[in-house]
Amino acid sequence: MTLAHISDLHFDGGARAEERVVRVLGRLRSMPGPFDALLVTGDIADHGTEAEYECAARLLADFPVPVLCLPGNHDVRGPYRKVLLGEPASDAPVNRFHQVGPLAVLMLDVIVPGRDEGHLAGETADWVRATIRDALPPGTPVVLALHQPPVALGRDLVDSIMLDNPDDLAALIAEHPQVTAVFGGHTHSATVTTFAGRPLALGPGVTSTLRLDWETGVEEWGEVIDRTAPPGFAVHVIEFPAELAEDSADLAPRAAGARLTSHFRTCG
Ligand SMILES: [Fe+2]
Numbered sequence: 625m626t627l628a629h630i631s632d633l634h635f636d637g638g639a640r641a642e643e644r645v646v647r648v649l650g651r652l653r654s655m656p657g658p659f660d661a662l663l664v665t666g667d668i669a670d671h672g673t674e675a676e677y678e679c680a681a682r683l684l685a686d687f688p689v690p691v692l693c694l695p696g697n698h699d700v701r702g703p704y705r706k707v708l709l710g711e712p713a714s715d716a717p718v719n720r721f722h723q724v725g726p727l728a729v730l731m732l733d734v735i736v737p738g739r740d741e742g743h744l745a746g747e748t749a750d751w752v753r754a755t756i757r758d759a760l761p762p763g764t765p766v767v768l769a770l771h772q773p774p775v776a777l778g779r780d781l782v783d784s785i786m787l788d789n790p791d792d793l794a795a796l797i798a799e800h801p802q803v804t805a806v807f808g809g810h811t812h813s814a815t816v817t818t819f820a821g822r823p824l825a826l827g828p829g830v831t832s833t834l835r836l837d838w839e840t841g842v843e844e845w846g847e848v849i850d851r852t853a854p855p856g857f858a859v860h861v862i863e864f865p866a867e868l869a870e871d872s873a874d875l876a877p878r879a880a881g882a883r884l885t886s887h888f889r890t891c892g
Pocket residue numbers: 632634666667696698810811812
């Protein structure tokens with residue numbers, strides 16, 4: 625499985641944001657791939673207006689593989705639902721399940737309206753449990769994606785707005801050995817680490833790049849956010865120890881043994 629991954633587009637109605645997204649999507653379109661899907665891990669809009677989502681929808685509309693989105697703290701569920709999903713506006717979490725070949729991709733909504741930090745709500749954790757239990761053959765390999773990461777990066781300004789209940793996510797993952805990887809955004813930084821014993825990969829920002837402590841010691845957003853850095857994207861390759869048979873009852877151990885290899889590129 626090969627998943628392209630972009631994050632933090634921050635459409636704001638301006639030419640800069642649109643040009644950056646066009647540049648990244650153009651690079652992805654120009655490559656032979658093959659990609660199985662494109663993940664977009666939140667902050668699609670900057671202010672959450674319908675006009676911003678209309679811009680996003682227009683640029684993502686004819687992408688050659690399925691585009692799987694989730695909202696970030698800059699997104700607003702009502703306009704997001706209405707424009708990107710064609711559904712009535714609602715404030716309920718926008719959790720989505722997508723089957724991509726043998727892989728189940730669960731796009732989690734962990735936003736808290738009006739706040740920058742994320743929270744795994746009980747409703748969303750229960751949705752993950754129910755989806756894995758009821759909608760998937762036993763042991764189907766699963767990846768989870770969410771906006772705010774459950775780990776600290778070591779930069780106080782940013783770490784104050786991460787997922788505020790990482791232990792709940794860790795417990796959820798511990799229940800499910802078929803979760804092979806977790807993807808996120810929000811930090812505008814291409815980052816790979818582990819969480820709850822699984823790989824965790826964060827997509828680089830399209831709109832800007834986070835500077836960490838070893839790049840600047842100043843704790844001020846204007847210094848921390850590098851708007852001159854080129855937009856980036858990730859390509860995640862997930863390999864399974866053996867070919868997955870659709871009717872196999874023994875997928876879970878193999879899913880848990882899957883290997884994630886993440887590649888990162890910038891579009892200068
Ligand atoms: Fe962002």
